[in-house]
Amino acid sequence: MIKVYVSRFNSETDTEPHLECYEIEQTPHMKVLDALQAINDKYDADISFRSSCRAGQCGSCGILFKGNGALACQKEIKDGAIIEPLNFPVIKDLIVDKSSIEAKVKDLELSLQCDHKCDGLDTSITKEDSIETKKVRSCIECYSCLSTCPVVNIATEEFGGPYLMRYISKFESDPRESFDRLKEALDEGLYNCTSCGKCLAVCPKNINTFGDAIERMRAIAVANGSGPLPEHVAFKENIQKTGRSVKTDKTPFIEEVTNETGSKIAFFTGCMVDYKFPETGHKLVKILKENGIDIDVPEGQVCCGSPLLRTGQTDLVQELVDINKEVFKDYDTVITICSGCGATLKNNHPQFGSELNVMDISEFLVDKLDESKLKEVNMKVTYHDPCHLGRGQGIKDQPREIIEKIPGVEFEEMLYPCQCCGAGGGIKSGKPEIAMDLSKSKAEMIKDTGADAVVTICPFCKLNLQDGLDASGCEDIKTLHILELLDKAYE
Ligand code: SF4
Ligand code: SF4
Numbered sequence: 001m002i003k004v005y006v007s008r009f010n011s012e013t014d015t016e017p018h019l020e021c022y023e024i025e026q027t028p029h030m031k032v033l034d035a036l037q038a039i040n041d042k043y044d045a046d047i048s049f050r051s052s053c054r055a056g057q058c059g060s061c062g063i064l065f066k067g068n069g070a071l072a073c074q075k076e077i078k079d080g081a082i083i084e085p086l087n088f089p090v091i092k093d094l095i096v097d098k099s100s101i102e103a104k105v106k107d108l109e110l111s112l113q114c115d116h117k118c119d120g121l122d123t124s125i126t127k128e129d130s131i132e133t134k135k136v137r138s139c140i141e142c143y144s145c146l147s148t149c150p151v152v153n154i155a156t157e158e159f160g161g162p163y164l165m166r167y168i169s170k171f172e173s174d175p176r177e178s179f180d181r182l183k184e185a186l187d188e189g190l191y192n193c194t195s196c197g198k199c200l201a202v203c204p205k206n207i208n209t210f211g212d213a214i215e216r217m218r219a220i221a222v223a224n225g226s227g228p229l230p231e232h233v234a235f236k237e238n239i240q241k242t243g244r245s246v247k248t249d250k251t252p253f254i255e256e257v258t259n260e261t262g263s264k265i266a267f268f269t270g271c272m273v274d275y276k277f278p279e280t281g282h283k284l285v286k287i288l289k290e291n292g293i294d295i296d297v298p299e300g301q302v303c304c305g306s307p308l309l310r311t312g313q314t315d316l317v318q319e320l321v322d323i324n325k326e327v328f329k330d331y332d333t334v335i336t337i338c339s340g341c342g343a344t345l346k347n348n349h350p351q352f353g354s355e356l357n358v359m360d361i362s363e364f365l366v367d368k369l370d371e372s373k374l375k376e377v378n379m380k381v382t383y384h385d386p387c388h389l390g391r392g393q394g395i396k397d398q399p400r401e402i403i404e405k406i407p408g409v410e411f412e413e414m415l416y417p418c419q420c421c422g423a424g425g426g427i428k429s430g431k432p433e434i435a436m437d438l439s440k441s442k443a444e445m446i447k448d449t450g451a452d453a454v455v456t457i458c459p460f461c462k463l464n465l466q467d468g469l470d471a472s473g474c475e476d477i478k479t480l481h482i483l484e485l486l487d488k489a490y491e
């Protein structure tokens with residue numbers, strides 16, 4: 001028997017939706033749709049829901065499953081599942097009114113607007129154009145991405161969201177299109193996406209909206225002078241001057257450490273650790289030493305290019321990739337302690353011809369920690385999954401395993417640990433109000449755990465989460481990089 005919670009709403013009897021719990025027998029590979037039918041059969045519950053093809057093709061059965069968009073006919077049911085309607089006005093139970101998004105599509109005239117007349121075979125579309133548009137063409141309009149996007153959910157008026165961005169991009173990349181689709185994308189909030197990757201994670205067709213639509217259109221906006229946001233220009237100017245995307249008034253970390261130990265393991269510091277958080281870099285060196293591991297910190301390394309890729313300023317990226325490729329070419333393993341750097345080195349650099357063996361510190365350290373040396377740390381903590389670590393690198397278990405190895409530490413999961421904190425995609429600098437709203441929403445979840453600290457593995461998340469906690473009156477709750485927590489176990 002499993003318990004399934006279903007959102008119920010009947011406008012004739014209810015003022016708002018509420019969850020009801022049902023117990024059913026789980027059959028092998030049972031899907032949400034099967035579970036809803038089983039509940040209706042067993043309880044005569046008359047739950048209303050939509051479905052048609054039952055094969056992941058029509059998109060009609062979109063629902064929220066534990067807060068994430070999903071197809072009811074494809075998602076496997078689990079004990080404790082919470083099934084809610086998509087984030088639209090509810091008509092009844094899981095049936096929603098999608099007329100607002102349909103009206104928006106109509107307003108934007110999202111069909112090919114073509115002046116061009118062709119008598120014979122139309123040769124204006126090249127094979128390359130087709131490849132580009134194909135990446136965003138297979139949408140089945142399930143609206144999972146739109147209902148799960150954290151920015152849409154907190155700043156509905158300012159961001160058209162992933163569904164519209166993908167749709168607009170489809171026509172923007174079609175050479176026959178005569179409307180200014182890039183302007184539409186900018187008007188719909190092209191620079192309001194945090195690059196959290198949630199839209200890709202929930203898309204049943206694996207459409208990479210933030211990479212293949214949003215970042216692609218941001219690059220076009222920069223090329224034609226309509227992007228980036230003024231606050232983003234400094235990233236490129238700083239990199240051109242120092243190789244770092246941020247400024248510092250401290251001695252850079254790389255200048256403070258022994259650069260060559262003869263180790264085949266190297267540390268890719270990233271801009272934030274080198275220029276803003278050198279103390280975290282020192283903790284890495286110390287913790288590895290405690291575990292008998294030496295690490296080189298090669299001189300000459302530069303920004304990974306993430307701030308440029310995320311904001312569309314792509315022209316310098318090849319140069320940065322080539323410099324780093326040369327600096328790290330003789331190492332077996334390259335360690336990162338910033339999720340954004342790690343995801344960029346792993347996911348973007350191969351397209352620019354560099355494939356280093358990159359490991360996040362948690363995946364490197366999880367099976368190497370000498371637990372006999374760890375002292376007790378009496379603290380209650382929770383963990384925030386950085387988007388570029390959890391979704392970007394598929395690393396969720398290792399940080400938790402490390403935390404659980406530290407004696408004395410009490411761990412409690414927050415409600416949605418993978419929800420974006422708002423630090424990425426150029427939002428923190430360009431749209432600070434959105435970054436703050438997202439961070440405050442996480443601060444509430446952190447507060448609800450009763451934790452003394454929230455642990456993470458990203459300097460950007462660390463900064464933004466602390467801002468949200470402070471602004472929510474939770475200054476006592478501290479944000480710690482996982483190395484700072486581990487360091488306490490070695491004090
Ligand atoms: S990457 Fe995140 S913020 Fe951007 S559109 Fe997708 S879900 Fe929304
Ligand atoms: S892009 Fe993917 S998640 Fe979004 S509506 Fe289309 S199929 Fe659904």
Ligand code: FES
Binds near residue numbers: 072073
């Ligand atoms: S019923 Fe068609 S996609 Fe689920």
